Amino acid sequence: MSMMTTTETAKLLGVSSEAVRKMLKTGRLEQAGVAGRAILIDTDSVHRAHRDGKRSGRLWTQRTAWAALAILSGAEATWLSASELWRLRQRLAVLSAAEVHQLARNRAVVHRYRGGESVKQKLSQALAVTGAGALEDPVLANAFGLAAGAGMLEGYAKAGFAGMHARKLGLREDPVGDILIRELGFVQPLEGGKVPVAAIAVDLMDSIYIRERSAGRSKLEALLNAI
Template sequence: MYVAGLSVGEAAQRLGVNPARVRVLLKEGGLTGQRIGSQWVVDADSVRRRLDVVAAARGRSLSRRAAWGAAALLDGQATPWLASSERSRLRARLGRHATEGVDVYRWWMRQRATSVRYRIARADIAELIADRAVVGSGISAATPYDLGLSFAEEAEIYVGGSEAARLVEEYFLVESERGNLVLHVEDSGEDWHRRTTRVVDGVPVVPRLVVAVDLLDSPDTRTSSAGAHLLRQLLDAMTNGRDARG
């Protein structure tokens, strides 16, 4: 499912501009890509970098503690590690940009963990997901959260810093930029992924805000679009005062 290039239309959709603007950015060097015949293929990483630059204008990214606090708040969870004033500021910040592009939130959540992509044997994925140390996210949380995505050959998980090396050894994980496993390591020692875990249909998963931004980081257009849709649902529920819990 790894997709390195985007069409002009897909890049325009992600950036929130029209296709003509994308072509201008390609010519000016604001985006990189290559021509194949008469069509441009836009480098997905250059689109992501431009989104980061635009989103950076919306303020600093959240600390890891605050990022997981924001995720818990949007799912209606208790956040005892936050003072009431911090919760109020977080809610205000989340709501202030709710009508803007989803990449603002992707920028804010960028410190949630460190991430590495690995190659894992397809036959080992189910066992990995069931490991006691693993909390599912992204594509591995799509079924519990009913996101309409299913990729049996891929996985995305969170683990604590003390467990990452064990998983790499036990499951013979090989680091690869095009690997089928995204391993997020929450190595702060606070186990935020554990403290905010939800069990949905028997599967331990991270809060939906984290799932959404993980999906947004995918180079696959359908997966990224599912993340954008999930995030908009969360923000819509928050701004309209509905129960955020899924």
């Protein structure tokens, strides 16, 4: 895996080091390791962010991002007004999968850990599983054209969940860990414990694996074409 420093990343993207750290928090950039006190960032994620940054559009707020993902999944977004939903539908009609993925970057704050299978089992009962973690379901994996059983736990929870359970379960922060927790500031999109299929698609587009990114993009394009 090729890596870049925070300084190199900031220079390439034309942003401050603080902005780079925020992009790591939201998952727009993938942390690949550390060298002393220096954070190392996955080069592929930096180049994706650089390409995406050229596309126009201010990032959606968390509420707008989740409303867009709900609409694309055929679900209701009751937290937006009727006029806001109408405008959002009009916007979605002209966006590509890559643009939706970019605009929805603020949908959650990302935390990554490493833990054993027993820890994953406990956490899986409390998380709304998404992304690579959702591929444990063979039916869902097949819907994305992927093999079942990713071996990774990835899911959504309310803000504060990661810190609390990290202490309880002794989770170790790990930039390439196999437990990825995405925290939301509000829980309406996850009522019922199910993640909208469009959200699973954009989460797969964050993957370090080309096949998963491609599957997420293809599914999201299909959902956009159905609007």
